[in-house]
Amino acid sequence: MNITVLQEYLPIFAGAFLLTIKIGLAGVALAFVIGVAGAFARYFKIPVFSAIIKCYVELFRNTPLLVQLFFIYYGLPVMGIRISAEICGILGLGLLGGSYMTESLRSGLEAVPKIQTESAFSLGFSRPQTFMSVILPQAFSISVPALVANVIFLLKETSVFSAISLMDLMFTAKDLIGLYYNTTESLFMLVVFYIIMLLPVSVLGSIAEKRSRLKMFGSD
Amino acid sequence: MGFEVLLKGKNMIRLLQGLGVALKISLISVVISIVLGLILGMLMSLKKPVINMLSRIYLEIVRIMPQMVLLFIVFFGFTKLTGRNLSAEVSSIIVFSFWGTAEMADLVRGCLQSIPKIQYESSMALGLTRLQTYIYVIIPQIIRRLIPLSINLITRMIKTTSLIMMIGIVEVLKVGQQIIEANRKSSPHAAFGIFATILLLYFLACWPISCLARYLEKKLV
Numbered sequence: 001m002n003i004t005v006l007q008e009y010l011p012i013f014a015g016a017f018l019l020t021i022k023i024g025l026a027g028v029a030l031a032f033v034i035g036v037a038g039a040f041a042r043y044f045k046i047p048v049f050s051a052i053i054k055c056y057v058e059l060f061r062n063t064p065l066l067v068q069l070f071f072i073y074y075g076l077p078v079m080g081i082r083i084s085a086e087i088c089g090i091l092g093l094g095l096l097g098g099s100y101m102t103e104s105l106r107s108g109l110e111a112v113p114k115i116q117t118e119s120a121f122s123l124g125f126s127r128p129q130t131f132m133s134v135i136l137p138q139a140f141s142i143s144v145p146a147l148v149a150n151v152i153f154l155l156k157e158t159s160v161f162s163a164i165s166l167m168d169l170m171f172t173a174k175d176l177i178g179l180y181y182n183t184t185e186s187l188f189m190l191v192v193f194y195i196i197m198l199l200p201v202s203v204l205g206s207i208a209e210k211r212s213r214l215k216m217f218g219s220d
Numbered sequence: 221m222g223f224e225v226l227l228k229g230k231n232m233i234r235l236l237q238g239l240g241v242a243l244k245i246s247l248i249s250v251v252i253s254i255v256l257g258l259i260l261g262m263l264m265s266l267k268k269p270v271i272n273m274l275s276r277i278y279l280e281i282v283r284i285m286p287q288m289v290l291l292f293i294v295f296f297g298f299t300k301l302t303g304r305n306l307s308a309e310v311s312s313i314i315v316f317s318f319w320g321t322a323e324m325a326d327l328v329r330g331c332l333q334s335i336p337k338i339q340y341e342s343s344m345a346l347g348l349t350r351l352q353t354y355i356y357v358i359i360p361q362i363i364r365r366l367i368p369l370s371i372n373l374i375t376r377m378i379k380t381t382s383l384i385m386m387i388g389i390v391e392v393l394k395v396g397q398q399i400i401e402a403n404r405k406s407s408p409h410a411a412f413g414i415f416a417t418i419l420l421l422y423f424l425a426c427w428p429i430s431c432l433a434r435y436l437e438k439k440l441v
Contacts, residue, residue, distance in 0.1 A: 062375065062426035064382035067419050070393065074400075075415035078222065078408060152283065159286035163386065170288055183300040187293050191285070198284035 005185045009176065013189045016172040021197065023086060023166070024158045027093025028151055034094060035101020042102065043109045053102060060099035066160050068092050073164040085166045089158075097154045104150060108143030109135065141212040148205035155198055169193050222413030225403050234399070235414075238392035239421050245309065245384060246377040249316035253377070254370055256317065257324020264325060265332040275325065282322035288383050290315045295387045312384045320377060327369045331362045368437035375426040375433070382422070392418055 038057065041049040060068070069092045072083065083091065112135050120130040162171035173190040177183050226232045264275045295311040298304070306314075335358055343353040385393045396414045403410050 058427060058430075059423060062379075062430055063419050063422045064379040066382045066385075067393065067415070067422055070396075071415040071419050075412040078411045156284070156286040159288040160383070162288075170286075170292075173292065177296060183296050187289075187297050190289055191293070194285060194289055202280065202284050 001184055001188065002182070005180075005182050006189065009182075009185060009189050012172055012176070013169065013193055016167055016169045017193045017197065019166070020158050020161075020168040023089045023093070023161065023168070024155045024197075026090045027097060027158070028154050030090060030094025031097025031101050031150070031154060034098025035105050038098060038102030039105035039109060042106045057099040057102050060096050061103070065092060065096050065157050066163055068096060069160060069164050085161075085164050088164060089161045089166050093154055093157060096157065097150060100150045100153070101147065104143050104146035105139070108139040108146070111142045112138045144212040145209045148201075148208060152198060152201055152205065155201060159194075222407055222409035222411065223417070225399060225407050225410045225413060226417060228403070231399050234395050235392055235417065235421065238390065238395035239425065241389065242381045242384065242391040243378065243425065245312055245389075246316065246374070246381040249313050249320055249381075250374050250377050252313070252317040253320025253324050253373070256321040258328055260321060260325035261328020261332065264329045279322050279326060282319055287315060287319055287380055288386060290318065291383060291387055308384065308387045308389045312381070312387065312389065316377060316380060319380070320373060323373055323376075324370065327366065327373070328362070331365045331369075332358075334365070335361055364440040367440060368433045371429060371433040371436065375429045378426055378429075379422070392421065 038053045040046075041053050069088065072092055073085065073088045076083065116134055116138065117130055120134045125134065158168060159170045161168045162174060165171065169190055173186045176186045226235070260275065263271050291312060294315050295306065295308060298306050298311065339357055339361070340353060343357045348356065381391075382393060385391055390398075396418050400410045400414055407413075
């Protein structure tokens with residue numbers, strides 16, 4: 001391990017790190033939006049939409065992100081739809097994540113026992129009130145562990161972007177290995193930056209899981 | 221649309237062979253992961269401090285390191301450190317087993333924890349020994365819960381093995397790229413058709429397994 005090489009590599013990796021974070025967060029945000037919309041459509045059994053969402057979830061959950069990205073990035077342009085690598089990355093991550101988020105949120109909504117709805121009705125809550133203040137909070141705290149796992153999974157999946165020549169951490173490491181043969185240093189920086197990116201998420205996730213569990217079953 | 225390339229020569233068969241390579245590697249890794257994961261999961265449920273700490277570190281590493289990074293570390297780093305050459309297949313199997321074992325161990329631990337304490341106490345009250353409790357009471361219940369979960373692991377493994385093209389194994393994506401390159405002049409739209417087909421192939425490989433897992437989950441749990 002050569003310290004001067006590490007110092008030289010630091011700014012290059014920092015730039016790649018910011019790009020990875022940017023695309024990762026944008027993808028996760030898109031995934032959340034799709035997930036919430038999809039879960040509502042499935043839960044309220046909105047006709048047509050519910051069926052479309054179901055097909056979409058099955059398709060994206062059962063294919064690898066790498067293949068989806070290749071299809072979006074190399075497959076669509078020849079048919080006349082041209083997308084830049086960054087947008088393609090966000091779109092791919094968002095669509096993949098959306099399918100996972102939909103499933104997690106939906107199973108959370110469905111895990112709330114029916115008696116909760118019935119009790120709320122008998123207490124005189126209206127339908128929207130029941131949903132907003134009885135079902136949704138409980139469903140959310142049930143979904144939290146799955147949502148955290150999804151976020152970590154999605155941020156990890158950003159490493160696949162190097163395949164569509166986006167200058168992310170993985171691509172930078174591969175590039176530097178190819179250029180200067182400083183394999184050890186490049187891999188070291190790669191690992192360090194992924195730890196910086198994901199360890200906080202993992203720790204925060206564990207805390208969020210614990211807190212949501214306390215809310216559900218009381219804190220005694 | 222570019223689908224006509226598939227009918228030329230042996231292109232479709234080559235794609236399927238490529239998928240076969242990916243499936244073979246994922247199957248080997250899954251078998252290794254399930255065996256090692258069962259052992260590790262049982263060890264973790266013993267609640268010995270040293271094992272607990274080591275396994276926590278191991279699980280956290282797998283949780284936050286992308287599989288691609290692990291793949292690079294093993295494939296490039298190992299060669300650099302030891303000066304020995306590790307073939308791409310072997311290093312991918314090592315990485316995916318490393319990853320799968322952690323996943324499986326976590327599932328086993330979760331299942332063992334989900335067995336209510338009363339099951340152990342009742343068996344003891346009935347005069348079963350510790351070994352008998354495990355064989356006749358606990359393990360049958362765990363297996364019912366584990367089967368759908370481990371089948372899900374298979375689909376995740378198949379999806380993850382698409383990464384092996386990045387370290388130079390010729391699998392379905394690589395074959396697809398070769399076909400596109402070879403037919404660039406005659407059918408410029410090949411990229412769309414080929415990648416759509418590969419997407420579909422992966423879907424056809426994983427979807428039935430997911431359905432089976434869901435069906436078993438409803439039936440067994």
